[in-house]
Each structure stands twice: as structure tokens, then as C-alpha cells.
Amino acid sequence: MKNKTVIVTGASTGIGKAIAQYFVDKGSNVVLNSSNKENLVAAYKELGSPANAIYFAGDISLKETGKRLVAMAKEVFGTVDVLINNAGVFAPKPFLDVEETDLDFYWNINLKGTYFTSQAAIPEMVEHGGGSIINVGTVLVDHAIDGFPATAPLASKGAIHSLSRQLAAEFGKKNIRVNTIAPGIIRSPLQGKIxxxxxxxxxxxxxxNRIGEAYEVAEAAYYLASSEFITGETINVAGGHTVGHAI
Structure with missing residues (x-):
């Protein structure tokens, strides 16, 4: 992955920042994105203001943000080799309390953000002979928990899982690999927010019998980005969360 260009959305905190750090340390060119400019600048400085990284603050739910990220990647680094759609929002709310505005909120940021940014990146990948897209979902898509009602965000995350498989089918012959990472409970600022x-x-x-660390998701992202023969898969980074239960 050295000198490959990687776009990471939601890169200012938590998992996204850990992914950006991992790729920067491996010598990749990284384009960081977040909607919060203050946090994004702070993250860039925490990474050491590396020469192989740039950043752009923008709302990922807007189609123009994805286009801008791709344009910046091309202008500064020449290509778009990897897109990691990590930006997202998630919070519990009982099903009967969910309003239309809640659905719009999760649909716009989680699904539309992933959808339109992928739509901006894929033509560049096709032009350069291939690439890798990694979408971040959640193990809760396949492993619901009674005590954590979250139908609104999960509906959007489930759509992301499906989107990954369909994109893998549509663009496999173009050597574009599309996979999903489904984290379990990962130590990040998200926990406090919810x-x-x-x-x-x-x-x-x-x-x-432990929660995951953000760098462990970053390791999985790096593996999928560098693998040439994995596509359409969902990789659970979840310590066995979906496999069984301890009693």
C-alpha cells in the first residue's frame, strides 16, 4: 500500500482516525474527511501533520463532498486507490419513538454518504485498472440485541451491507473489490455519545470477553485494501460477537 492513495471519511476521531493513522504509518497517501473542521485539524496535527496526508472538512451526506475528496486525491496524489467509507452516525431509540426526521438523518449520512462517495470514486478506479472500497457497517445488522433498540440507524447500516455486495458484483470485472467491515463494541468516542x-x-x-480497539479495525481495513482476491465479503471485527454467547 506504499504510495497508494486512500480516502478515509469520518477520520477525525475513533475508528476513522485510527485507520488514517495506520495507512499514513504504512506510507500510503491519505485524504482525511470529517464534517467537523476543528476535530479534523486536530486529528491531522495528532498524526504529525504528515506530508503524505491532506484533509477536507465537509458534510459527507452531500454529493459534492465526495466529488471534492476524489478531486483533491487526484490533484495532490494522482490517483484514488482505496475508499474507506467510515463516516456515520449511530444512536439507540425505541422503534415506536422513531420519527421521519430520524430516518432521514441516518439515511442521509450513513447510506447516502457511502453511496455518493463511492459513486465519485469508482470512475477513477475504473480508469486506473481497479481499486478497493471498504464500507463500515455493524455486527448488529446480523445480530440484534433486545436491550439496544436502534432500528433507524440499523436500517441504514443494513443497506450499506447490501450495497457492498451489489457493488462487488457490478464492478468485479473492473478489478474493484468492495467489502464491509462490521465492528463489534470498539473503544471510541461513540460510546460516550450514545x-x-x-x-x-x-x-x-x-x-x-473484551471490547475491541480502534487499531484492530484499522488492521482489518489495511488487509482488505491490500488484498487482491477478496470481494463482496463482510468481515466481523467483533471478538466472536456474532458467533455465540458466553454464559
Missing amino acids: GIEDADSLAGLHLL
Whole structure:
């Protein structure tokens, strides 16, 4: 992946920042994105303001943001080799309390952001003989939890899982690999945002009896980005969350 160009959305905190750090350290050219400019600039500085990274603050739900990220990647680094659609929002809310505005919120950021940014990147990948798209979903798509009602964000995340498989089918002959990473409980600022004060208290949801670290998702992203023969797959980075239960 050295000198390959990687776009990472939602790169200012948590998993996205860890992914950006991992690729920067491996010598990839990285384009970081977040809707929060202050956090994005802080993240870039935390990475050491590397010469092989640039950033652009923009709302990923807007079609123009994806186009801008691709244009910047081409202008500064020459190509778009990897797109990691990590930007997303997630919070629990009981099904009967969900409003239309909630559905629009998750649909726009999670699904449209992934959809339109992929739409901007794929023509460049086709032109240069291939590439890799990695979409970030969640294990909850296939492993629902009664005590964590989240139908609104999960509907959008489930759509992302389906989108990955269909894009893998449509663009496989163009050597574009499209896969999904489905994290379990990962230590990140997201936990605090949704009211979980002690993320480690959820360790029992995983057979390994611990929560995951952001760098472990980054390792999976790097593997999928560099693999030439994996497409249409969902990789669970979840410590056995979807496999079974401890009692």
C-alpha cells in the first residue's frame, strides 16, 4: 500500500482516525474527511501533520463532498486507490419513538454518504485498472440485541451491507473489490455519545470477553485494501460477537 492513495471519511476521531493513522504509518497517501473542521485539524496535527496526508472538512451526506475528496486525491496524489467509507452516525431509540426526521438523518449520512462517495470514486478506479472500497457497517445488522433498540440507524447500516455486495458484483470485472467491515463494541468516542459510560462493561457481548480497539479495525481495513482476491465479503471485527454467547 506504499504510495497508494486512500480516502478515509469520518477520520477525525475513533475508528476513522485510527485507520488514517495506520495507512499514513504504512506510507500510503491519505485524504482525511470529517464534517467537523476543528476535530479534523486536530486529528491531522495528532498524526504529525504528515506530508503524505491532506484533509477536507465537509458534510459527507452531500454529493459534492465526495466529488471534492476524489478531486483533491487526484490533484495532490494522482490517483484514488482505496475508499474507506467510515463516516456515520449511530444512536439507540425505541422503534415506536422513531420519527421521519430520524430516518432521514441516518439515511442521509450513513447510506447516502457511502453511496455518493463511492459513486465519485469508482470512475477513477475504473480508469486506473481497479481499486478497493471498504464500507463500515455493524455486527448488529446480523445480530440484534433486545436491550439496544436502534432500528433507524440499523436500517441504514443494513443497506450499506447490501450495497457492498451489489457493488462487488457490478464492478468485479473492473478489478474493484468492495467489502464491509462490521465492528463489534470498539473503544471510541461513540460510546460516550450514545450514553455508555463504561464501554468495558460490554465485554461480555464478545466471546473474547473484551471490547475491541480502534487499531484492530484499522488492521482489518489495511488487509482488505491490500488484498487482491477478496470481494463482496463482510468481515466481523467483533471478538466472536456474532458467533455465540458466553454464559
